Amino acid sequence: MVAHTRSARAARAARRLNQPRPALVEAHADGLPRRVNRQEVAVVREEWRVVDRWWTDEPVHRRYFDIVLETGEHTVVYHDDDTGWNGSGSWFTQRA
Amino acid sequence: MLAAVVIPAFDLRAALRPRPRLQSAPAALAPLPGKDQLVGSVTGAAEAKGVRPGMRLGEALAMCPELVLVEQDPATAEQAWEEILRRLEDAGFGVEPVEPGLCYFDAKGVERLYGGLEPALKRALAAVGTAWEPRVGAAERRFAALAAANVARPGQALIVSDDRARSFLAPLPLQLLPLERERYEELEELGVRTIGQLAGLPGNAVAERLGPAGRRAWSLARGEEHGRIAPRKPATAIHETLEFPEAVGNELTLRRGLGVLLDRLLARPERAGRPPRKLAVWARLVGGASWRRTVTLREPTTDPARLRAALGAKLLELPAPALKLRLEVGELAEYTGEQLELNGVDGHGGDGFSAEGEAGRARLREGLRQVRAAVGAGGVSTVVEVAPWSRIPEARALLVPRDD
Secondary structure (H helix, E strand, C coil): CCCCCHHHHHHHHCEECCCCEECCEEECCCCCEEEECCEEEEEEEEEEEEEECCCCCCCEEEEEEEEEECCCCEEEEEEEHHHCCCCCCCEEECCC | CEEEEECCCHHHHHHCCCCHHHHHCCEEECCCCCCCCECCCECHHHHHCCCCCCCEHHHHHHHCCCCEEECCCHHHHHHHHHHHHHHHHHCCCCEEEEECCEEEEECHHHHHHHCCHHHHHHHHHHHHCHHHCCEEEEECCHHHHHHHHHHCCCCCEEECCHHHHHHHHCCCEHHHCCCCHHHHHHHHHCCCCEHHHHHCCCHHHHHHHHHHHHHHHHHHHCCCCCCCCCCCCCCCCEEEEEEEEEEECCHHHHHHHHHHHHHHHHCCHHHCCCCEEEEEEEEEECCCCEEEEEEECCCCCCCHHHHHHHHHHHHCCCCCCEEEEEEEEEEECCCCCCCCCCCCCCCCCCCCCCCCHHHHHHHHHHHHHHHHHHHCCCCCEEEEECCCCCCCHHHCEEEEECCC
8 A cells, every 4th residue: 555645645635726706797788897796896997808728628718807896895807708798607706 | 765866067066166156147167178179067047048068169159158168176076076975974874976966875774764755855955055956856766766856946855656657757858868969869860759758669679779778778768777776985084285385387396295295194093004095186276277186096005105106197197287285085995904925934935034033933833733733634725836927817826735
């Protein structure tokens, strides 16, 4: 019998940091978020796209928004463009 | 019941406060320099002579040669609006401001306080002040409340019950709906002039012809919008002012002035250690006009260098030399501390613990041991960067349990 090495044990239990979390977002017709988790959006500070891994079975196609809510809270949300605009699971929050 | 408070032509009323005599004369807000030459809000006397807001300046003057043009004063208007909101909040109304001259509140919470809906609305009108000639509309839906406030007389509170909301809205003009001017014209060409006529059209046809904005207007016309009120958090009243002996247009002097204001503001005890999240720079310009810019910080901070960098850039936008400079705190963060990075723990990072040296590391190790004892194996983890260059945030680092 061979015991696991420490690195193997660690790798087995390791998890990704900063995983996206589902968010409740209402968007305008042009895709800009209007309300995030029931809070009105005050300002969309920045917007950018991440398109990556298109050559794999799990392509990444996201539209990120750096926003400030009416409450003053600063947050980043993204829309997963692969799941369609009105899909309930298509919006996420994430520290970018 | 939701209530809307409306003060028509608020920007003009605010600009005319120092010259009340002009309120009964034909007057209009002058266009901003460098912008389209269109007049802003107009007084009743100007309207009676055919001058309309948004009319070309030349046309307005041809229509009414004695028209007095009043310089826009957005900072005074914003300040006056803030005072009104505070008076409403002091009276117990949780207000949601939309723009200067329009705010909403939910009357449900205050009805019992004032012995009914109508006394509560009267109290709101009194809080705003009769000089502003405010109107209040109340209904179950936001748009109906707004429409009621728009048709109410000065100082009147108009209540529209839900069962008669649609019949109340039906004869009102389309201009109450949030649509672009071209859309109104398009609808008028089609013979649709009232909200009721629009509500009677098939929704799909409206959406096809006018797009999403038209579809939304159609829903509002049918009274299908619910809408909730999101009251604002009352703003913090912390500000510092600096008056210059003579007008200053020099950037360096203005930046130094801003630095002085910043130091004074950060020293104010009302802040109670909380870092500002939102700040505003205000200036009184040569010639009497005012200027104001708001800055929302990415991260609330009390670092004077970062605050100077964020605010200093705004000073470059000053259109004329300033006689007075003011710095206001719009909003403070709710916390006082800041979690800093624990550098140098493993002996090869930064020097976060160098002040305490080995003793500090030993204390930290002991602390981590206690955490493990309390929550079990896997309670302490290390962040291991695996692809820090990745554009996908969750691919950059792993959280690896640490058992040593």
